[in-house]
Amino acid sequence: MYPAVERYLTILNKLGIHEEKGSSIEVSTDELALILFCTTRNVKIIIKKLVDEGLIEWQAGRGRGNLSKLTFLAEKEPLLMEWAQELSRKGEYKQAFDLLQTYSQSAEVKDRFVHWLNSHFGYEAEQKEGNSVVDTLRFPVYCPINTLDPSEVRFSFDSHMIRQVFDRLVEYDSVSGRVIPSIAHSWESNPDATEWTFYLRKGIRFHHGRELTSEDVHFTLERLRGNRPHNWLVRYVKQMECIGNRTIRIVLDKPNHIFLNYLCSSAMSILPKDLMLKDEEQFWNFPIGSGPFQLFQWTECCFEMTANPYYYQGRAHLDRVVIAIMPEDTASLSSNANWRQLISDHRTKDTVSDRDWKSIESLWRGCTLISWNLRKQGPQQSLHFRLAFELLLDRMKQIRDLGGDRSYPARGFRPTERTPYEESSSNPEEAKRLLREAGYEGATIQLLTYGSHVADAIWIQERCAEFGITVIVHTEDNVCTSEGKGDMDCILHGMVFGDDEVCEIENYEQIGNSLRDYLHPTMLEWVEIEVEKVLACKQKEQRRQLMDGIEQKLREEAHLLFLLHKKINTQIHPAVNGVGITSLGWIEFKKIWLENPASVS
Template structure:
């Protein structure tokens, strides 16, 4: 049972709490050790989840929650990016890389009591493959299309050809997944949270409830917006999603096949503003939060809070939608944008210690990073010259940026936007601000090519450069709005190259090609920090931002 907080922490909490109003409802527990609430861990999320079904999600705030509930065939060693068994104890592929065999753990139960079998694994993959209608919109099936291609019956010419061929279960504890061609996405893609395995009962119930709408007006299926249908195998199960208070409550699953979770209740509470999350932690209303502002780290640590820092595994970039404006299709204009931006100023003022200016679209910690890319130092005069030479001194841009969120690569979106806006205006560009709520407005608008320029980024799903480069540049995508067949062809060559060293060389070549073509401007990579109360035994922090909160407990 959890005991009272240490005296120093209680005094600090009381002092900070005076006159303080924090977003979200009051804490579900006191500082005392009352039996009902002493084993509840409350984490401050930066944004609302999009769905309780990870298969319909592509954002970190959703995956932070679903990662505790659903498990994938493969996962990563706690606190690292090293691939290891998840629901599969072991796995192998044929020499061609087109057949992947997974040997499942015995005795795994779903939250609704069903057993994990090879047939259930196949039901999940076949469900995703056979999606129709609105499910084929990338808002809902982004990761399926990114890792496995299209569907059994594609309904749009823009949907990629399917790479998934089928799944068979030769026995209860084996699943064999066949793909049409080898890919650098495998085996890492089998660890992506979107492919969390659901129970057969849940799959049957989901079939009765479809999404609707298109474009920016997608309506998620009802089953994904409330507890009761989805069912995984993880150490926690979903108890409630209280949207009015911005809280998702998870309860410990006592029949979990692995180590028992260290707390009985896990609450994720949405507190969009970083200052409010920090104040909530200091006041004792929450026990942890992510994406600590760099300026707050020293203060929190001095007051006894724990602020571990993750390894660098992300990229922040200025995206450019070329076909949204003819001027952006001209390379000198895109080069002008790159020279206009003072990216070092972003690193110095907005990122935690260890942040670096990005020279390309993969972080320096990933094999395939090239030392020979074209670089664009901050040079406002050169930017003005390029705009003048191209006849676009009067360039006007709609600049989209997200609100009500912070991201591992973007701790303060509005502040970063303001600095970049000032840089662009300094070289004569008119900037029209377009602030949008992160989920779903911003993610849908940028993905559908609805902005001239925008701020986005990526935290790697697994340790391969293709997870970065292939995410953006393997084919035409609305958010980038360009067609470069030479680049697409080289990406396709790298994807199926079986020799790792050769593939890494191709990645380096691709990075050099990209930075000459300049589809966007990579800005920075940063090591995001996460904060916990003094009385918490925190989980191992993950470079993938995939913390396992079953590892959390409270100090005696």
């Protein structure tokens, strides 16, 4: 039916945009051929189809040159809604919004569609043949999955999804603060942490059925070498030896007492060697791991996973997870919608829950910040200018003006117990004095940002204008790979941290990381020396002091400008259990279970 509906709507838009059901117009087949971009012969076939579908009445003109009479029999909005809903049921969310954008300028139609999506998203206990029930979680996000290749991962959402499909040798348990077994059931190391031996579990299978072996581990780690963003994870790996199918020995050329934590990284997720060597390009179209969920479909608009029934740590309670990848510009349309979901995307506005819903609210384990490009000439080379920029920004005013999930001024990478009591360091008069000390004469500052940070960048632009600083805001979808990043004076971005030191080290080591790329070579060299000290240190408290020392130097010398901490607010239906927020700010799907699936919708 829908090809006929599309042609009906096209004709209606071109000839009867203000017409409704029962309205008639006079038109020739030649005119319809121009509208539908086809021949007059095809127009006659299309007209017959529209008549058969009950969409129009057609009274052909008699004689050459006489106009025909076309009567519209269907209302536009119900047709649009039905079509958009059908596209959404098939996971084609972008196409649904494109349809509404193309054929309707009515805000009411879009609001009605969003209201319908409110019931479409959430939990559904779908009845299948044989009286079986499939527990499905369906929810929207407004950021695409950029990659599931562990060696290329840069964003927290990608990292979270990789952890659903793939496993690692070990995992970090945030509750106990310890590294726990995963693919490896046991391990040992020598006293100076340069030689590590891992013993793999029997019977762990990839989703295509083959058992995971030490050769897969060897292949995965070896693949990280070369010009890959996460090559730093294996930089000190001197030698790897497979001792049978279930033992691997890894020798480092320098001590690393947190090598286990390195292996917890999403980038260290184990890949099937056989499929990768067979056709790597094809593999990433439909990646296969050994994780709790296996990929079912992956399109521009939809990412769907099903539970791995043979998962070695126990099958997930959910049967199916459907992630609707919504167009980013539709986030504002859902500001009044009550998405019944278990995941909170910090790019969207807060939603209002039913009174009986449970709520989990926590601070994002990270911050937004500005990294100054000290590899480029410009005003930012002056410490006085960077300090002035810091003091002219009133974070509390930024929070009040922009609202949303912005919560507290940031004084460092992670929020602390003192964070709710920190005040903005704004001091306009001192900022003006420092600008004079810097000899600033009005040079333009080029600021790069992306996605959810654009509103903050515009606010900063307007604030700086009050002090005579012209800021030009540039936006990119992926600033990590932006060709023009080196020409920018600074970048406004966000960072999310895990539970240990490795996530911080990543910012100083990962190729393409904006913080690392903008540090002056002398500063970067000092940081790398400090990181080596961290790895050689056995005591966690001493490692923390060293890491805090790096952060303190970056802050005092204004290499970075810390901006805000954000909150995560997740609404949970009372029948839903097993919910916890990971360090990356997302729900661990494997642990979710429904007390009474039939009551959740």
